[in-house]
Amino acid sequence: MNSQEVPALDPGAPVILEMRHIAKTFGAVTALVDASIKLHRGEVLALVGDNGAGKSTLIKILSGFHQPDAGTIILNGNEVRFASPRDARANGIETVYQDLALIGDLSIFHNMFLGREYHKRVFGLNLLDNAKMRDLAVKYLKTMEISIPSVNSTVDLLSGGQRQCVAVARSIYSSPTILVLDEPLAALGIREGGQVLGLIQNLRRQRSVSIILIVHNYHQVFEVCDRINFLHSGGIVLDASTTETSEEELIRIAKSGLSRTAPAAAADEVGSNPA
């Protein structure tokens, strides 16, 4: 464990994001009852909890994918309302979804710049500036210390860890104030997961972006996070810094939580989160 490599977060770091009393139901399913989270500048906040606890719903509300039934989002002291993912992005919130939203048939550099392509005028036509995007992608991935075979190769030729890193790099490229990572370690082996954790740790060291990290594995949480929020049955049941809590406590909460969860939800624990 080398979390001590990263200096502790400045205790005076201002709150840049607050989600207050968020509630959301989908038809008969109640995803969030009353969830509130706070995120400080430069902080890495882990959102843990079992499947069906509402983690994905909460971050999809933050990223503008869903609209909350109740509750408010306060960004830099101002109440905001995101009608779409574009809105959230325009407000400096980038999200890397579990499915990574990478386009398998497109090259890495096209993926990096999808939705914000560079253009050049050729005979009065607005054509893609592939050379520029390729160069920028190469340089950028290098500074992020992400190693990929070639920016020209299509994403479906990459390994899981590489894909995750490319997805994170793409989100960081627009210098967001908040980066949301939805299960970045799911479906990754130890070595590949380490690659992604290393990238998160790098970002944490720089403290230039605040990160909300959704994770399953409590062990990994302690390595890269400053604070942990435990979400259970649509609400936060624990909010503690990594120094105040322990892996054992999380496991205890998880177990007591599980016993209160409906059997159907418990049986589903190996499945992926509802999209």
Place this chain on the structure above:
Amino acid sequence: MSLKLEPKKEPTARTVEPSLATTRTASVKLPSTILERLLFILSRYREASIAVVAVALVVYFQIGSHGQFIETQFLGVVFRDTGRFGLIAVAEAMLMITAEIDLSVGSTFALAPYTMGLLSVLWGVPVAVGAVAGVALCVLVGVVNGVITVHFRVPSLITTVGTLFFVQGIVVSIYNSQPIMTPVEEPFNEFFGESLYNPRADAMLSWHWWSAFTPVLWAVLIVAVMAVVLTRTTFGLHTIATGSNPIGAREIGVRTDRIKVYNFMIAAGLAGFAGIINTLQFSSADPAAGAGFLNLEAIAAAVIGGTSLLGGSGTAVGALIGAFVVATLNNGLVMIGAQATVSDIFLGAGILAAMVLNVQVDRLRTRRRI
């Protein structure tokens, strides 16, 4: 566990350098058998491989017809069909890249020229104006196809079967199924379609020679434009993204629904344009011009040209070459003395072979990832 970021050596050793020419590490599964190697090459140069097939067919028919294939009026017929199929096939390829399909092109193919003819006959509207109106009407059908598909979430296969019958029904019934003679108004006709190539009367590269080949020339032009659109514009990039990973594309902010509707509009518009060119060649608008297998032949051309029905991959140039292959099969077999009906057997076999090949090539691609 070490959190120091040290992925610099590891991943490169485990992944594949995409370039065929560069060296790869031993852990990568190389194409071993001849078949695998062939598929590997095909996956990289799909258009080239289908072009080889096209050339082989021409050579075969040239020999089989004792040198008649290239020299006679027949080449004009093949090119006319290539143009007609090609215009629709390239639009169909774009749609198929977004993982949608348009079967109603058979009806829009008749709608545009029939509108043109009707406007001319009833109100004396110039054919050029009528043509624009006809194509505009087709684009409107494309909007309907697109909106029903993306908004009401009806599979496009069903949506466009519906509009196929609906539009076809209107075109056939509106003027009592009568074919309409369209007036020849130069220079419009010369630009968009004159009568067929006549090797005895037409000097090479004369104006009439050019105008006799308008269908294929227009198809080549449109395909070139579409190739640029697909590979060099944001719209093309988003078209591929929409078909390759619809949810992911939407999360990134690609307006997938809009992209699909635009492609439906392009498909219907180009089918209408192909119909107009086809009609001008004969100066007669047939309400049933697109009946039969025109839509399926265009789809076959796109598939033979390497477009996947699953979305995400396909090329404009491939669609045109595929159109040439379909047109060559249709006409060449007749030339060498086969029954006209026999060509369908070969076309069918060709489609199946192309699909199997596409799937195999994709599978090989995925396997190489490991």
